[in-house]
Amino acid sequence: MNPESTSNNSSSAGPATPTNSRKERGAIAAQACESCRQRKQRCSEERPKCATCQRMNLECKYREPQPTKKDKTLVEILERLKSLEGGLRNLDGKVDSLNARGTLPLSIYGPIHSNPPPASLDPGHPSQWPHTNVHLQPSAIPSTSLRDVQYVSATHRMLSWPFVQQFLENKVPSLDLTSLEKDGAAMLLGLQGRIASLPTNIYGSPHLGADGTSLSLQVPSPSQVEGLQAGGLSINWETMQRLTKSYFDTFNLIYPIMDRQIFMSEVLPAMASQGFDESSSSTLTCLVFALGEVAISAVQGAPLGTHKGRPSGIRGGTVERPPGLLFFNEARKRMGFNLTECSLENVQIFALAAIYYGTCCHHLEFWRMTTSASLACQALLTSNPDVLTTHRGDLVRRTFWHCSIMETCLNMELNIPRTGLDKLEPLVGLPDFSGSFSEEDYIGNQASHFQEHFASQIVLRRLSVEFHTTLNNAFGPTNLPPETPISPAAVMMKQMAEQLDQWRGLLPVYLRWEEDNPGAFSNPAEEMYDDQSMYPPPVPDLHTNFMFSADLDSPPVTYPYAVDIQAASLRTRYYYVKYLIYRPFIFKALHHPEQVTRDDAEGVVECLKAMLKWPIAMSPTCFHKRLVPCLFFWSQNLLGILLILHLTQHVPILMRIRASLMGTKFDQDANETAVLCIDWIRDLKDTDATALWCWEILKGIYSLGDDT
Numbered sequence: 001m002n003p004e005s006t007s008n009n010s011s012s013a014g015p016a017t018p019t020n021s022r023k024e025r026g027a028i029a030a031q032a033c034e035s036c037r038q039r040k041q042r043c044s045e046e047r048p049k050c051a052t053c054q055r056m057n058l059e060c061k062y063r064e065p066q067p068t069k070k071d072k073t074l075v076e077i078l079e080r081l082k083s084l085e086g087g088l089r090n091l092d093g094k095v096d097s098l099n100a101r102g103t104l105p106l107s108i109y110g111p112i113h114s115n116p117p118p119a120s121l122d123p124g125h126p127s128q129w130p131h132t133n134v135h136l137q138p139s140a141i142p143s144t145s146l147r148d149v150q151y152v153s154a155t156h157r158m159l160s161w162p163f164v165q166q167f168l169e170n171k172v173p174s175l176d177l178t179s180l181e182k183d184g185a186a187m188l189l190g191l192q193g194r195i196a197s198l199p200t201n202i203y204g205s206p207h208l209g210a211d212g213t214s215l216s217l218q219v220p221s222p223s224q225v226e227g228l229q230a231g232g233l234s235i236n237w238e239t240m241q242r243l244t245k246s247y248f249d250t251f252n253l254i255y256p257i258m259d260r261q262i263f264m265s266e267v268l269p270a271m272a273s274q275g276f277d278e279s280s281s282s283t284l285t286c287l288v289f290a291l292g293e294v295a296i297s298a299v300q301g302a303p304l305g306t307h308k309g310r311p312s313g314i315r316g317g318t319v320e321r322p323p324g325l326l327f328f329n330e331a332r333k334r335m336g337f338n339l340t341e342c343s344l345e346n347v348q349i350f351a352l353a354a355i356y357y358g359t360c361c362h363h364l365e366f367w368r369m370t371t372s373a374s375l376a377c378q379a380l381l382t383s384n385p386d387v388l389t390t391h392r393g394d395l396v397r398r399t400f401w402h403c404s405i406m407e408t409c410l411n412m413e414l415n416i417p418r419t420g421l422d423k424l425e426p427l428v429g430l431p432d433f434s435g436s437f438s439e440e441d442y443i444g445n446q447a448s449h450f451q452e453h454f455a456s457q458i459v460l461r462r463l464s465v466e467f468h469t470t471l472n473n474a475f476g477p478t479n480l481p482p483e484t485p486i487s488p489a490a491v492m493m494k495q496m497a498e499q500l501d502q503w504r505g506l507l508p509v510y511l512r513w514e515e516d517n518p519g520a521f522s523n524p525a526e527e528m529y530d531d532q533s534m535y536p537p538p539v540p541d542l543h544t545n546f547m548f549s550a551d552l553d554s555p556p557v558t559y560p561y562a563v564d565i566q567a568a569s570l571r572t573r574y575y576y577v578k579y580l581i582y583r584p585f586i587f588k589a590l591h592h593p594e595q596v597t598r599d600d601a602e603g604v605v606e607c608l609k610a611m612l613k614w615p616i617a618m619s620p621t622c623f624h625k626r627l628v629p630c631l632f633f634w635s636q637n638l639l640g641i642l643l644i645l646h647l648t649q650h651v652p653i654l655m656r657i658r659a660s661l662m663g664t665k666f667d668q669d670a671n672e673t674a675v676l677c678i679d680w681i682r683d684l685k686d687t688d689a690t691a692l693w694c695w696e697i698l699k700g701i702y703s704l705g706d707d708t
Contacts, residue, residue, distance in 0.1 A: 032045070033045075033050050033053065033060045033061060033062050034061045034062070035050075035052065035053055035058050035059070035060060035061075036050065036052055036053075039052075046241075047062075047264065047265065048060065062439060148588055148591075148592055148595065149475050149584045149585075149587055149588045150475060150476075150584060150587045151471040151472060151474070151475035151476060151580075151583070151584045151587075153412040153413070153415070153468060153580055154184065154185070154412070154413060154414055154415045155413075155636040155637055155639060155640040156180055156184030156185070156187070156188060156414075156636065157180075157184060157415065158583070158640055158643075159177065159180055159184075159640075159643075160177065160180050160184075161587060161590065161591070162591065163590040163591055164590070164643070165177050167647070168697070168700075168701075171700040171701050172696070172697050172699075172700035172701070173700075174696075174700075175696070175697060175700070184414075184415070185414040185415055185416055187693075188363070188414060188632075188636065188690050188693070189363050189364045189367055189414070190364065196320065197362070197365075198322070198325060198328070198329075198360065198362065198365075199320065199321065199325070200329060200332070237272060240268060240271070240272065240289070241268075242292070243288070243289045243292030243293055243296075244263070244264065244268060244288055244289070244292060245292070245440075246292040246293075246295045246296050247288045247289075247291045247292035247295060248260045248263075248264075248440065248441070248444075249295070249440075249444060249560075249561055249562075250295040250298075250561070250562045250565075250627060251291045251292075251294075251295055251355065251562075251627075253444055253448055253450035253561055253562055253566065254450070254562055254565055254566060254569070254627070254629060255351070255355060255402050255629070256398050256402075256433075256450060256451070256454055257348055257351055257352075257395070257398055257399045257402050258284075258288070258348060258352075258395075259392075259395055259435055259436055259438075260438040260440060260441050261435075261436040261437060261438040261441075262436055263288070264438075264440075267281050267284070267285060268285070271285050276330070278334050278337040278338075279334075279337075279338075280338040280341060280343065280345035280346065280349060281345065282334055283331050283334040283335055283337075283338055283345075283349050284331075284345060284348060284349060284352070286327045286328070286330040286331035286334065287327070287328065287331045287349065287352040287353060287356065288352070289324070289327040290324030290325070290326075290327035290328040290331065290356055291324060291352065291355065291356055291359075292324070293316075293323045293324035293327065294316065294322070294323050294324045294356070294359050294626055294627075295627065296316075296323075297315055297316020297317060297323035297324075297626070298315055298316060298323075298359075298624050298625075298626035298627045299315070299558060299624055299627075300315075300316075301315035301316025301317070301323060302315060302316070303315050304318065304319065304686070304687060305686065307682065307683070309553075310552060310553060310679075311623070312683050313622045313623045313624065313625040313680075313683050313684075314625050314626060314683070314684070314687050315623075315624075315626065316626065319686070319687050322359065322360045322626075323626075324356065328353075328356055331349075331353065332353075335349060335353070342376075342379045342380050342383040342384060343380065344380060344387070344392060344395065344396055344399065346376045346379075346380070347373055347376045347377045347380060347399050347403070348399060350369050350370075350372040350373035350376055351369075351370075351373040351399065351402060351403065351406075353365075353369045354366050354368075354369035354370040354372075354373060354406070357369055358629070358630065358631055358632075359626040359627075359631070361631065361632060361684070361687050361688035361689070361690075361691075363632050363689075363690060366632075367410060367414075367416070370403070370406045370407070370410065371407075371419060373403050373406075374403045374404075374406075374407055374418075374419045374421045375419055377399065377400055377403050377421060378419065378420070378421055378424065380396070381396075381400070381424055381427065381428065385427065388427075388428065388429075391435070391436070392435065394431050394432060394433060394434045394435045395435050396428075397428055397429060397430065397431035398431045398433075398454070400421070400424070400428045401428075401430075401431060401454075401458050401461075403421060404421055404422060404425070404461065405457060405458070405461050406630070407419060407421060407422075408461050408464065408465055409630050409633055411468075412464065412468055412580075413630075413633045413636070413637070422465070430455075430458065431454075431455075431458075433451045444561045447560055447561045447563065448560075448561040448562065448563045448566055449508070449510055449511060449566075450561070450566060452507075452508050452510075452511055453511065453566045453567075453569075453570055456503075456507055456511060456570060457569075457570060457573070459503060460503060460570070460573055460574065460577070463499065463500060463503055463577070464573075464577045467496050467500075467577060467580070467581060468580070470492075470496070471493075471496075471580070471581070471584070474492070475584050490597075490599035490600070490602075490603060491599075493581055493582065493584075493603065496581050497578055497581050497582070497606065500574065500577055500578055500581070501515065503574075504574060509522065510522050511567075511570065513571060516609075518548070518571050518572075518575065518612075518613055518614065518615050519546045519547060519548035519549065519550070519613060519615060519618055520545055520546055520547060521545055521546070521547045522547075522567075547564065547567065547615075548564070548567075548568065548615040548618035548619065548620075548621065549618060549619045549620075550613060550618055550619070550672040550675070550676060551619060552619055552622070552675070552676070552679055554619070556619045556620030556623040556624075557619075557620050558620060559620070562624075562627055564615075564620050564621050564624075565621060565624065565627045565628060565629075567615065568615035568616045568618070568621040568628075569616065569628070569629055571614075571615045572614045572615050572616040572617075572634075575610050575611075575614055576610075576614075576637065578606070578610040579607060579610040579611055579641075582603050582604070582606045582607035582610060583607050584603075585600050585601075585603030585604045585606075585607055586604060586607055586644060586654075588600055589601075589604050589651075589653050589654055589657070590647070590651065590653075590654075593651075593652070593653035596653060601657050601661060602661070604654065604657050605657065605661045605662060607644075608644070608648065608657075608658070608662060608666070608670075609662075609666075611641045611644065611645070611673065612666075612669045612670065612673050613669060613672060613673050613676065614634075614638075614641075614673075614676075616628060616634055617634070617638060617676040617677060617679075617680045618676060622676070622679070622680060622683070625683070625684070631684075631688070632688055632690045632691070634680070635680065635681055635684060635688065635690050635691045635694050636690065636694060638676075638677040638680050638681060638694075639677075639681065639694040639697060639698060641673065641677055642674060642677050642678065642698060642701065642702070643701060645670055645673065645674055646701050646702065648670075678698065678702070678704070681694050681695050681698060682695065
């Protein structure tokens with residue numbers, strides 16, 4: 001969807017609710033000025049004066065929203081770190097104690113049952129997958145590479161487990177596994193090289209005239225003519241506002257690193273009246289426009305393809321020319337002028353550029369820009385620590401934690417070293433969204449609770465880093481002698497999972513969900529709002545209690561303010577961390593089945609339960625993939641889940657655990673999980689080179705065809 005079409009589409013201001021009347025009612029009641037409220041007519045919501053007040057020369061006042069009794073302070077959420085981190089320090093002590101004591105005598109876990117293996121998974125495909133038991137003898141695996149248990153977080157390192165390597169050599173003989181453990185991160189990032197870099201020229205773009213002249217970003221103010229023709233592209237004030245609103249109603253709720261009030265009241269009018277130059281403000285504005293166009297296209301754009309009648313979750317533009325490219329190229333032209341500034345804008349520029357590259361599945365550039373944002377943030381805080389005491393201090397904190405969260409993802413998913421930004425955590429402190437006030441953000445927070453989502457992500461990030469460090473110290477590939485067993489530490493790992501569950505239980509009620517029901521709504525919408533006439537519930541009126549659905553063939557629901565993206569990201573990250581905590585038990589079951597104890601088997605059960613039906617892969621989120629944070633991380637994790645699910649049907653010890661301890665509902669949930677994971681990777685394989693790499697492995701494991 002190009003900027004010209006967005007300016008003429010009254011419904012493209014951002015993702016809308018499924019019920020148009022509800023959306024309109026909410027917009028009028030929540031944002032109309034007092035004059036339009038009294039006249040009971042639609043308000044254009046322009047600041048400082050709406051169109052009606054300008055035309056009739058009336059005083060234009062907007063109502064100050066009153067906080068409701070359900071509002072929570074972010075400090076209350078973040079203070080919960082103290083009690084959780086106290087428990088983590090205790091865990092570190094237990095690791096040292098276990099290492100000192102060594103092996104404890106435990107009873108061997110004998111045969112569970114002799115039940116027949118469960119029926120093979122069938123995620124809606126016409127052909128049955130071969131059902132051949134895999135039972136590699138431990139003696140067939142070099143003893144020097146074995147240990148009782150091993151913890152790794154990155155999926156590509158899990159593929160280097162000796163058992164898994166032998167299995168993949170048989171199933172995917174064309175796969176080169178020799179350097180996967182050492183060069184896996186480089187391979188996954190470097191695979192982007194299969195896809196050409198984003199084009200820097202704009203010749204042949206449908207946005208421009210036949211002469212192909214370059215874009216000149218000179219935008220008329222509202223008082224000037226309808227639009228200015230620049231290089232064949234008309235950029236008018238309405239388009240600028242629409243793209244800006246789309247960005248702030250989606251991306252800035254997921255990554256709240258920009259100040260909406262300042263941008264709307266100061267930056268945007270300055271661009272309109274003075275034009276675009278090489279300043280950081282101009283660069284940021286171009287990035288906001290680019291991501292605004294991505295946000296519109298991610299929901300309303302044409303899918304890049306269809307599969308058996310099901311539209312792709314990648315929408316808008318093409319693989320070579322994604323939405324927002326014209327504006328992004330204008331930002332790239334200016335970034336060099338802002339390269340060495342020690343300013344908040346400098347950090348924001350790199351962070352937004354990384355987000356844009358992520359929406360285009362350009363992973364190498366995503367990593368480079370993410371790292372640049374972290375280094376720029378360190379430079380800012382080192383050169384000017386007093387910035388934290390200014391009126392922009394809270395925005396600096398939010399940007400710092402955004403960079404820290406993204407770094408943590410890269411470290412855990414790809415084993416990429418961190419930049420050292422985390423050492424500044426004591427200096428920075430926690431954000432509380434105490435910056436400039438924006439009524440639009442207040443309304444967006446009432447609908448999506450993005451502030452609480454962000455605060456909860458910070459807490460979860462801190463927990464996951466502590467868990468990761470503790471598990472690495474206990475079971476890292478090089479930290480312990482091979483004879484160190486897992487069973488003495490089973491209690492410690494269970495306590496980690498309990499602390500993670502405590503985090504979920506301490507979430508505000510409107511973010512909380514039931515452990516065994518990841519797709520359900522939180523509380524009923526009517527309990528979340530005191531004044532429903534002013535802030536109508538954003539939840540659609542459905543005859544079901546599920547926010548996320550495994551049914552990929554029904555039309556997906558659309559939520560306002562990227563509510564589903566925020567909820568899916570938070571919940572999926574929770575299950576991902578729990579999955580990592582228990583995955584060492586899978587290692588032991590594969591490599592030392594004769595030593596598996598009752599505690600070990602229960603650890604396998606918890607790992608399998610944590611893999612089921614991640615909301616990020618469910619509808620509607622999977623149909624809006626350009627909005628999903630760190631998109632390519634999930635492809636490799638879903639590949640790991642599919643691999644383990646397959647092994648539970650073919651490795652005797654896992655088959656027995658699955659048949660005896662998983663319960664009757666597991667088969668159905670595992671079936672649906674396999675469908676979701678396979679569809680995710682298949683949908684991305686033509687756009688994302690990492691997904692294509694995963695797909696080639698998946699075809700060998702599940703005997704899939706390209707048209708499956």
